[in-house]
Amino acid sequence: MDHIITPDLDQLLQRDDIWRGARTYDHEHPAEDTGHPLLNNFLVHRGWPKGCLIEINQLEMGQGEWLLLTPALRNQTQGLQILINPPAMPFAQGLLQAGLDLDRVLIIHAPAKNDFLAAFVEIARAEACNHLLAWQPQQALNYTEIRKCVLASNEGEGIYWLLRHSRNTSQQSPAHLRLRTRICTDHLDVVITKQKGCEQSLLNTSIKLPLPREWMGYQLHANLGITLDHHFNTSTQKTVAKSKKNY
Amino acid sequence: MSTHSVLSPPSMHLWLSIRYGEIKSADTTQKADENAIEKKLIGLCEALYQFTPHLQIYVSEYSHNHGVLLEVSRSLTLFGGIKKLINAIHARITLMRGDYQQYHFAMAHTAQAAWLCSFSSTAIDLEKIENSSAQGNASRLRTFFHQQLKGLPITCIEDYPRTLKALQQTGFILLGDLIHQIHTSGLRSFTKRFGNEFSQYLSDMLDISQDMQHAGLFSAPTPVFHPEIPFIARLDLEFPVAQLDLLQPALSALLQKLNIHLQQRQLQCQTIEWHLISIYQERETLQIYSDTPQQHSGLLLELSMIQLEQYTFHFAVDQLELHCPFTTALQAQAYHLDFSQQSPSHKTTRDFTLTTAKLKARLGNGAIYKISYKDDHLPELSNDVISYQKPAWQVLPEIQQQALRPKWLFTHPQMIELTLTGLIWRGKLQLLAGPERIHTHWWDTPTARDYFMAQRHDGVRLWIFKDLQQQCWFVHGIFC
Numbered sequence: 001m002d003h004i005i006t007p008d009l010d011q012l013l014q015r016d017d018i019w020r021g022a023r024t025y026d027h028e029h030p031a032e033d034t035g036h037p038l039l040n041n042f043l044v045h046r047g048w049p050k051g052c053l054i055e056i057n058q059l060e061m062g063q064g065e066w067l068l069l070t071p072a073l074r075n076q077t078q079g080l081q082i083l084i085n086p087p088a089m090p091f092a093q094g095l096l097q098a099g100l101d102l103d104r105v106l107i108i109h110a111p112a113k114n115d116f117l118a119a120f121v122e123i124a125r126a127e128a129c130n131h132l133l134a135w136q137p138q139q140a141l142n143y144t145e146i147r148k149c150v151l152a153s154n155e156g157e158g159i160y161w162l163l164r165h166s167r168n169t170s171q172q173s174p175a176h177l178r179l180r181t182r183i184c185t186d187h188l189d190v191v192i193t194k195q196k197g198c199e200q201s202l203l204n205t206s207i208k209l210p211l212p213r214e215w216m217g218y219q220l221h222a223n224l225g226i227t228l229d230h231h232f233n234t235s236t237q238k239t240v241a242k243s244k245k246n247y
Numbered sequence: 248m249s250t251h252s253v254l255s256p257p258s259m260h261l262w263l264s265i266r267y268g269e270i271k272s273a274d275t276t277q278k279a280d281e282n283a284i285e286k287k288l289i290g291l292c293e294a295l296y297q298f299t300p301h302l303q304i305y306v307s308e309y310s311h312n313h314g315v316l317l318e319v320s321r322s323l324t325l326f327g328g329i330k331k332l333i334n335a336i337h338a339r340i341t342l343m344r345g346d347y348q349q350y351h352f353a354m355a356h357t358a359q360a361a362w363l364c365s366f367s368s369t370a371i372d373l374e375k376i377e378n379s380s381a382q383g384n385a386s387r388l389r390t391f392f393h394q395q396l397k398g399l400p401i402t403c404i405e406d407y408p409r410t411l412k413a414l415q416q417t418g419f420i421l422l423g424d425l426i427h428q429i430h431t432s433g434l435r436s437f438t439k440r441f442g443n444e445f446s447q448y449l450s451d452m453l454d455i456s457q458d459m460q461h462a463g464l465f466s467a468p469t470p471v472f473h474p475e476i477p478f479i480a481r482l483d484l485e486f487p488v489a490q491l492d493l494l495q496p497a498l499s500a501l502l503q504k505l506n507i508h509l510q511q512r513q514l515q516c517q518t519i520e521w522h523l524i525s526i527y528q529e530r531e532t533l534q535i536y537s538d539t540p541q542q543h544s545g546l547l548l549e550l551s552m553i554q555l556e557q558y559t560f561h562f563a564v565d566q567l568e569l570h571c572p573f574t575t576a577l578q579a580q581a582y583h584l585d586f587s588q589q590s591p592s593h594k595t596t597r598d599f600t601l602t603t604a605k606l607k608a609r610l611g612n613g614a615i616y617k618i619s620y621k622d623d624h625l626p627e628l629s630n631d632v633i634s635y636q637k638p639a640w641q642v643l644p645e646i647q648q649q650a651l652r653p654k655w656l657f658t659h660p661q662m663i664e665l666t667l668t669g670l671i672w673r674g675k676l677q678l679l680a681g682p683e684r685i686h687t688h689w690w691d692t693p694t695a696r697d698y699f700m701a702q703r704h705d706g707v708r709l710w711i712f713k714d715l716q717q718q719c720w721f722v723h724g725i726f727c
Contacts, residue, residue, distance in 0.1 A: 062707045062725035066654040080599060091656035091724055092620040092630050092639075093647055098654065102619060102639035108606065109614045119606055128599035183727065184706040214651060215708055215726060217679030217700065 032159060035071020036209050039190060043177070044198045048072055052176035053146070053153040057166045057193070061087040064181045064188040065163060066098070067209070069133065072159065074099045079130025079158065082123050084108045084116065087135055113139045117148055124152035124160055132160045140168065147174045169193060187211060259320065259385040259454075260469065261376075262361035263333070264305075265291070265340075266314035266351045281306065284313050287346070291315050293474045294343055298322055298336055302472035305362060309405045314350070314365070316358045318469045320380075329354075329377045355392045359452035363422070364395055366403045393453065397423030407448070410441045425449065478516075478571035480504045487526060487563030491555050494564060498551055501569040502544035514574040515540040519547055521555075522568035529562055538607060539600075542577055546604050553608045603635065624687035625694060626723060630656055650683055651700050653710040653724030660721035663711060672722050676701040676709065685712075700726065 031045035040046045048054060058065065073081055081104050083090065092102060110119040116137045123129050134149075141149075146162070153160040153176075162175065169180060178194035187208040195202060288304040292315055295302060301318035319332060326332040333352075340347050353364035354371055364371075372391075379388045399422045401414055419425055428436070429449065438446035450456065451467075482497050498521075509515060517540045521533040535550050606615055619639035621631040633639060663672045670676040681699030688694045695715040702708055710724035 061655060062709075062727040064727050066727050070654075086655075088655040088725070089630060089632075089658055090618055091626070091653055092618045093626070093643060093650075094652040094654040094656070094724070095618075096620060096641055096643045097648060097652050102617065102641050105617065106635050107616055107618065108610070109616075110610055115610055118609055122602050122605055126599055126602040128602070182706075183708070185702065214680070215700070217702065 030157070032072055033075065034068075035075065036068070038209060039068075039207055042192055042202050042205065042207055044195055044202075048159045049176055050159055051154055051157050052160070053150045053174075054159065054161045055146075055173055055175035055178045055194075056161055056163045057169045057178065057180045058163060059166045059182065062183065064183045064190075064209075065133075066094075067183075067188055067211070068181060068190065069131075069161065070098045070100070073131055076130050077101075080104050080106055080126075080128050081131040082106045082108060082129050082133070084110055084119055084123070084132070084134040085137060086133070111137055113137050113141070113145070117141075117145055120149050121152040124149070124156045124158070127157070129156065130158045132158060133163065134161065135163045136165075140164070143172060143174065150174045150176070183211075186216070259356055259388060260318055261320040261323070261329075261380065262355055262358045263317045263319050263336070264314060264351075264353050264355075264358070264361035264365045265317070265336075266312060266353075266362065266365040267346075268312070268349065268351070288313060288315055289475075290345075291340075291343070291347060292472050294339055295336065296472060296474050297339070298326070298332065300471050301469045303358065303470045307405050309408055312405065314362070316361060318358070323380065329380065330373050333373065355395070356389055357452055357454045359448065360392055360396055360454075363399055363403045363452070364392070367395060367399055369395075369398075389454065393426060396453075397421065397426055401425065404448075407441075407445055410445050413441065426453065429453070429455070475574075478505055478508050478574070479568065481566060481568045483566050484564060487565045489560040489563040491552070494555070494567070495552070497567045498555075499544075499548060501567060502548050502551075505547075505569060505571055506542075506544040508571075509542050509574065509577075512574075513577045515542040515577050516571050516574045517541065518571075518573060519551075520570040520572065521551065522570060523560075523562075523564045524566040524568065525562035526565040527562075531561065533558065538604060538612070540575060540578070546601055549601065549605055550608045553605060624685050626652075626656060626685075627658065627660075651680060651698075651710070651726075653708075653726045655725040655727065656710075657723055660712070660723045663720035663722055665720060670701070670711070670720055672703070672709065672711075674704040674707075676703055676711065679708070682713075698723070 029045045030050040031043070031047035032050060033047045034040055034043070043049075056065065056068075081100070083105065086107060090105070090107070095102060095105065108119055108123070110116045116134070120132070120134055123132055141164070149160070149162060166180060169178075173194070175194065176196050178192070180191045180193055182189045187210060190207040190209060191205065192198075192203055192207070284306055285304065288306070292302045292304060295315065295317060299317050299319050299322045301321070303316050304313070305316055306313040317336075319329075322332060323329060326335060340350070351365045352371075353361050353367060354373075354376060355361035355364045375391060376388065379391065401411060401419050401422055401424070403422070404411055414425075419428075434446050434450055434455075437449060480501050482501055484494075484497060488494050488497075505516075505519070517537050519535045521535065523531045523533065533551075533554060535547060535554060537546060537550060541547055603615055615635045616632050617635050617637070617639055619631040619633045619637075620641060620643060621629050622644070623629040631640075661672065663670050663676065665671075668675065679700045679702050682697035683699075684695070684697050686695045693716070696712040697715065698710065698712045700708055701711045708726035709722050710726060711720060711722050713720050
């Protein structure tokens, strides 16, 4: 037992992945501004951490993923932004309005799990890729497979988001940072469920990000429901009358 | 006294033409026939390369005549004269398999003249040519060949059908008439009437200067045939191997040889073949394709590894062969011309080539793409899927810049249920903004839609429209 070499404590503390209780990281880790000052306050590195896997859990598509990530994508003028298995076709007009450069947005279709993992690993290691948005394939990834993605992300210098269904929230994940997003009537609700090296108080707090003003609708349309109902009723009555005539 | 020998180029060229007759073929298969003919002639050139390196193929655009032209003046001493050389060529063609046996041959001082002489029905006086050639009497040979040409009809000149028709209408019947006209009035009259190209053809055919009526002072260099040399390299493994990681050093070593071969010859290749051979000489072939021609073996090794990862070894590999059947001359890197000046960051995609090649090998060509804006009022038609190598169009008209547009678009709009309580699509919808009328494509499929932004009960913002013709509601996109 006397021969066991004990590593120096300082040497151990050099490592990024040592949990230090309530103490946050002392040394700097490269990060990129999220574009949401409120969210930055809750992130240890004051932005999206680079060279790490970030997991985003959502109930379905359309839960504010673009709203959350667009500012970071827009701020970078170099490097590719790659989408693996997007749940629908990105709309060129919408992306252009958001200020994205379509020449740097690449879409990769890899529905099989093995292909997805191979594509994720290849892209994460490529220097040209600055941002990666990967939607997990239909066959859910297990811990070991996400670990592969984590290791590949650690080799790169970009920001790597893995978007998964919220039913996976209860499962353990080796991701560096885990978030849950949900769009509400007047805000985007973001909850950080895991963050390496952060205080417990930062976790599981609802962060309310404002929605764009034009999404709030117009007052005139509030009354449209009534008119619309009237329109539906009349059109339905007409259809019924027509069908009766046919009989 | 010492004897000095001086090597000098022969005083005149001697061209031998080997012409194959007409092959009747349907117009639909003409292109395929042309490829087959070219392949056949290249095969013939490869067989005749032992007699002279100066070979060129000829395929007429206007008839089915095709053949090979050989410049043999430099080979006469080596093969012991014209007769012996021609006999050796005949013997070599006889040995060849396939449709090579029925041909016409002729000899003249230029390639064009030799081709025309092959239409002559009289036999060649090889004795006379041999004597004149041995004496080095170029002018006598030229006169002899001119005499031969004079008896031929002008219809032999197949490559200029319109000029030929005009010449016939003017009263020219034989090539002799043309030669006589050139002797009396020079080539200028032909240049003036039939253009520079035809005049140049006549001067090349007769080997006379454009301005002066004597032998041309400068002639074009004789073409040289470069036979395709396929790359084949073999490596004997120390012991039979059935694992990829043990095979990798051998793959790298052979690809390194290919690398050197390509670099030395300034070539590039797009396809390689791996031949896996067992100790019982069983053989399996694996073809590797790259989307762009390669000169360096790095990508080819990566692609080979990807393909071999999914390959099941049926036997332990004892010998490994690398074949590179097709190569092309190295070309400088080509980039798409981009006049729009909208893509300032081309350099970002440069080092991504290797990654995309690997991904394409695994996922297929269509798995990687980009989207681009296309000027069309219909949203689904304005979203263009393009190759990731092409530049995307990114200029959005002002009217589209102001309009509400989602980030996700459904390729096929999804129908909304219309109930007495309102619109239902995975929950009740409430209209937030709109309408924006899109009324377009009146010239093919008339379309009229009213677009709205709607909010579902859970807060999800949808881009919906009412089809004014079908009177139905659809979800077309999601704001998020």
